[in-house]
Amino acid sequence: SQQGEEDPQALSIQEGENATMNCSYKTSINNLQWYRQNSGRGLVHLILIRSNEREKHSGRLRVTLDTSKKSSSLLITASRAADTASYFCATDAGGQNFVFGPGTRLSVLP
Amino acid sequence: EPEVTQTPSHQVTQMGQEVILRCVPISNHLYFYWYRQILGQKVEFLVSFYNNEISEKSEIFDDQFSVERPDGSNFTLKIRSTKLEDSAMYFCASSQLRTAQETQYFGPGTRLLVL
Numbered sequence: 001s002q003q004g005e006e007d008p009q010a011l012s013i014q015e016g017e018n019a020t021m022n023c024s025y026k027t028s029i030n031n032l033q034w035y036r037q038n039s040g041r042g043l044v045h046l047i048l049i050r051s052n053e054r055e056k057h058s059g060r061l062r063v064t065l066d067t068s069k070k071s072s073s074l075l076i077t078a079s080r081a082a083d084t085a086s087y088f089c090a091t092d093a094g095g096q097n098f099v100f101g102p103g104t105r106l107s108v109l110p
Numbered sequence: 111e112p113e114v115t116q117t118p119s120h121q122v123t124q125m126g127q128e129v130i131l132r133c134v135p136i137s138n139h140l141y142f143y144w145y146r147q148i149l150g151q152k153v154e155f156l157v158s159f160y161n162n163e164i165s166e167k168s169e170i171f172d173d174q175f176s177v178e179r180p181d182g183s184n185f186t187l188k189i190r191s192t193k194l195e196d197s198a199m200y201f202c203a204s205s206q207l208r209t210a211q212e213t214q215y216f217g218p219g220t221r222l223l224v225l
Contacts, residue, residue, distance in 0.1 A: 033213065035216070040199075040221070041218060041219070042216050042217055042218035042219045043201060043203075043216040045213050045214075045216070048213055088152070090153075097143060097155035097158055097166060097168070098155065098214065100145075100152050101152060102151070102152045103152065
């Protein structure tokens with residue numbers, strides 16, 4: 001079944017460093033989205049990248065998509081303590097729902 | 111900026127009781143969704159809803175679950191007879207269109223605890 005899987009499961013970095021999270025999936029997709037979730041809170045949409053796009057930027061976020069490898073990466077540059085959260089990729093293959101991965105727990109230490 | 115809202119934020123109920131979780135999607139959105147996240151696990155799709163009917167549902171969405179759009183603004187998820195394993199965070203989402211390009215906007219969630 002189609003599934004996004006993030007790695008690493010957990011990542012701990014110092015403030016100011018860059019954080020890179022990866023997502024792999026199994027079947028062809030139309031788009032891939034990244035969401036953030038602060039502990040016990042809702043999902044915040046970060047960025048959507050379409051299957052015909054290779055890279056997208058939004059502020060300190062950079063997302064890449066490699067459809068040949070069925071993988072995506074989320075880079076957060078110059079991380080801040082407020083970036084501490086879980087990050088999920090969600091894939092859509094043309095259906096109406098998204099399939100979420102288990103997430104990467106990012107801790108940014110001051 | 112418009113946002114999806116959900117009530118209540120927390121709900122505690124006894125096993126076997128009925129619960130109704132409420133959502134107010136973004137006003138010009140036409141597609142509505144429920145997802146759930148059991149503590150420490152991934153977000154799972156439950157159901158999507160359009161034009162006053164279910165358009166897609168997952169295996170999780172069994173006969174104990176139902177959805178309704180009782181008026182022009184609310185979208186509800188009812189669990190008829192709650193089980194312990196229904197304890198989870200329930201997220202409502204909405205989108206304007208159904209295309210693959212469309213972002214789904216999520217509400218803050220309702221944390222349901224079944225005792």
